[in-house]
Amino acid sequence: GAVVSQHPSRVICKSGTSVKIECRSLDFQATTMFWYRQFPKQSLMLMATSNEGSKATYEQGVEKDKFLINHASLTLSTLTVTSAHPEDSSFYICSARDSRGGKYNEQFFGPGTRLTVL
Amino acid sequence: TQLLEQSPQFLSIQEGENLTVYCNSSSVFSSLQWYRQEPGEGPVLLVTVVTGGEVKKLKRLTFQFGDARKDSSLHITAAQPGDTGLYLCAGAETNAGKSTFGDGTTLTVKP
Numbered sequence: 020g021a022v023v024s025q026h027p028s029r030v031i032c033k034s035g036t037s038v039k040i041e042c043r044s045l046d047f048q049a050t051t052m053f054w055y056r057q058f059p060k061q062s063l064m065l066m067a068t069s070n071e072g073s074k075a076t077y078e079q080g081v082e083k084d085k086f087l088i089n090h091a092s093l094t095l096s097t098l099t100v101t102s103a104h105p106e107d108s109s110f111y112i113c114s115a116r117d118s119r120g121g122k123y124n125e126q127f128f129g130p131g132t133r134l135t136v137l
Numbered sequence: 138t139q140l141l142e143q144s145p146q147f148l149s150i151q152e153g154e155n156l157t158v159y160c161n162s163s164s165v166f167s168s169l170q171w172y173r174q175e176p177g178e179g180p181v182l183l184v185t186v187v188t189g190g191e192v193k194k195l196k197r198l199t200f201q202f203g204d205a206r207k208d209s210s211l212h213i214t215a216a217q218p219g220d221t222g223l224y225l226c227a228g229a230e231t232n233a234g235k236s237t238f239g240d241g242t243t244l245t246v247k248p
Contacts, residue, residue, distance in 0.1 A: 023179070025179075053235065060223075060243060061240070061241065062143075062223075062225060062238050062239060062240045062241040063180070063225065063238045065235060065238075068235055110177075112179050112180075114179075114180075123167075123168040123170075123185045123187055124167070124168050124170065124185075124227075124229040124234070124236050125168075125170060125182055125185055126170070126182070126227075126236065127182065128172075128179030128180045128181070128182075129179050130178055130179045131177065131178060131179050133177070
């Protein structure tokens with residue numbers, strides 16, 4: 020149980036294009052999902068908290084118009100990197116918290132998406 | 138702002154050795170999680186501790202939550218190459234809030 024998928028696993032795009040990353044909870048419902056960015060050999064950096072049916076909450080320094088988040092259902096959140104530039108290249112990871120029993124803040128992570136912007 | 142300090146940042150040991158990773162904060166946490174991440178993958182939840190002084194064992198891994206719920210440790214006995222990875226602690230002040238992650242400990246176990 021508690022499986023989270025992410026798609027695509029890898030994406031290479033040209034500078035100026037937009038890229039959409041999907042995060043799905045496969046066997047549970049997730050009112051709350053999180054989006055992280057990770058640089059090599061570093062910890063996770065929280066970008067935003069995605070809440071089903073409402074606007075995402077962005078961390079300080081994260082441009083909401085640059086990183087669009089949509090959480091339209093209890094099992095799907097999407098992150099769209101708009102007008103991507105090489106500095107946006109990174110490993111993006113989502114996580115989900117089980118709506119039923121997430122009382123201890125346990126998060127279940129997707130496998131990550133490696134974005135490379137040329 | 139919560140701050141979770143994890144140490145050591147890097148650790149390289151031989152197979153069979155023991156090690157301890159520490160996670161410290163000035164904040165009190167309602168719960169604390171330990172995750173392990175392999176390169177190119179997402180973190181995997183190892184354990185959650187919620188009670189001050191709690192000790193949990195997972196095979197060769199022993200997790201401890203400080204009495205004041207401000208710190209935690211992960212001890213690995215007889216490390217194996219399969220234990221290699223990035224270990225992350227994460228704490229939350231409230232059960233419904235976001236978690237703060239430590240900087241991570243990169244463990245390499247050499248055969």
